[in-house]
Amino acid sequence: MSKGVMPVSRIIGLGVGIPETVLSNADLEKMVDTSDEWITSRTGIKERRIMKKGERTSDYCIKAAREALAEANVDPLELDAIILATISGDMRFPATSVFVQEAIGAKNAAAWDVSATCSGFLFALYNADTLIQAGRAKKILVIGSEMLTSMVNWDDRATCVLFGDAAGAVVLTKAEDDRGILSIAIGSNGSYVDLLYSIGIGTASRTGGTENGEAFLFMNGNEVFRHAVRMLERTAVEVVHKAGLQPSDIDWLIPHQANTRIIKATAERMGLPMEQVFLNIHKYGNTSSASVPLAMYEARKEGKLKDGQLMLSVVFGGGFTWGGMVVRF
Numbered sequence: 001m002s003k004g005v006m007p008v009s010r011i012i013g014l015g016v017g018i019p020e021t022v023l024s025n026a027d028l029e030k031m032v033d034t035s036d037e038w039i040t041s042r043t044g045i046k047e048r049r050i051m052k053k054g055e056r057t058s059d060y061c062i063k064a065a066r067e068a069l070a071e072a073n074v075d076p077l078e079l080d081a082i083i084l085a086t087i088s089g090d091m092r093f094p095a096t097s098v099f100v101q102e103a104i105g106a107k108n109a110a111a112w113d114v115s116a117t118c119s120g121f122l123f124a125l126y127n128a129d130t131l132i133q134a135g136r137a138k139k140i141l142v143i144g145s146e147m148l149t150s151m152v153n154w155d156d157r158a159t160c161v162l163f164g165d166a167a168g169a170v171v172l173t174k175a176e177d178d179r180g181i182l183s184i185a186i187g188s189n190g191s192y193v194d195l196l197y198s199i200g201i202g203t204a205s206r207t208g209g210t211e212n213g214e215a216f217l218f219m220n221g222n223e224v225f226r227h228a229v230r231m232l233e234r235t236a237v238e239v240v241h242k243a244g245l246q247p248s249d250i251d252w253l254i255p256h257q258a259n260t261r262i263i264k265a266t267a268e269r270m271g272l273p274m275e276q277v278f279l280n281i282h283k284y285g286n287t288s289s290a291s292v293p294l295a296m297y298e299a300r301k302e303g304k305l306k307d308g309q310l311m312l313s314v315v316f317g318g319g320f321t322w323g324g325m326v327v328r329f
């Protein structure tokens with residue numbers, strides 16, 4: 001008998017869509033008053049990928065979706081739903097997920113987007129896991145994709161160095177054995193909207209926000225950092241216990257890749273050595289809702305996250321929003 005509770009749903013395919021264009025710290029040194037040393041020591045980021053002009057968020061979602069469906073050996077017509085987490089979609093409407101639906105030919109799927117900033121993938125997965133538990137869906141495509149370089153202020157060195165573009169997708173189905181999502185939790189607290197937000201296209205813009213030079217992404221990094229560390233630990237403890245496990249049972253911590261220092265603090269608080277933490281932030285920066293599926297994908301491809309192993313994932317983002325899950329692969 002394996003440890004922990006039995007899962008409801010299981011990830012049977014993973015895919016990614018990653019822009020080709022690399023923007024290194026050396027490139028950023030030519031754009032704003034910064035240095036590779038500052039960015040590396042404060043964040044762990046060495047380079048990030050950025051989308052080209054004329055490309056769309058859905059281009060990368062479609063690529064990720066096709067790869068995930070191929071690994072899962074699932075025909076798009078079998079999909080009951082496509083749930084896409086993004087705050088940087090193709091258009092204000094329709095939802096970016098419908099462009100994915102059309103491109104892959106998932107005619108039987110309902111498609112909708114979820115907005116929960118960097119926690120979006122966990123929120124979308126929570127939706128999907130719940131639908132499967134309720135018997136309302138059998139196979140669901142869940143995507144996390146963000147093209148935040150399209151909304152950062154390239155004159156603001158405190159934020160423009162942090163973000164990168166990517167998409168990640170998973171195919172979810174009913175669990176049949178002890179492999180799958182053992183526990184999943186999400187949460188929000190609207191008291192902290194002032195610490196991390198973006199205006200410029202919403203109705204809030206009409207009250208003059210853009211005149212204050214805040215048309216793009218705004219963040220109070222220090223305060224976000226402080227809250228992130230606290231909430232990530234709290235969520236990690238919650239989902240590990242919900243899964244019927246102890247932190248010492250976890251094989252891999254695969255957290256939202258926002259800042260290496262935040263990740264180290266979380267691992268330390270959970271008593272997990274850094275050898276059990278998967279990091280790819282140095283290659284991609286903070287890809288927001290794409291970060292967890294992208295990290296899971298690479299951890300699997302690199303042969304680190306093996307079949308039967310237990311993964312703990314925790315995320316945090318603007319809102320604030322947060323989430324966590326324990327998965328047995």
Ligand SMILES: CC(C)(COP(=O)(O)OP(=O)(O)OC[C@H]1O[C@@H](n2cnc3c(N)ncnc32)[C@H](O)[C@@H]1OP(=O)(O)O)[C@@H](O)C(=O)NCCC(=O)NCCS
Nearest residue numbers: 034035038042118157158161221222224225258259316317
């Ligand atoms: C953004 C972050 C890396 C900044 O690191 P920090 O150690 O808190 O740095 P501070 O904001 O205190 O800034 C320290 C100094 O560096 C400067 N600075 C900011 N960005 C810089 C950059 N890119 N290059 C060089 N200097 C920079 C600041 O202007 C400040 O200078 P000052 O002391 O002369 O005023 C950090 O706060 C962070 O990671 N926060 C969480 C961000 C996050 O994860 N957000 C997403 C959540 S999903």
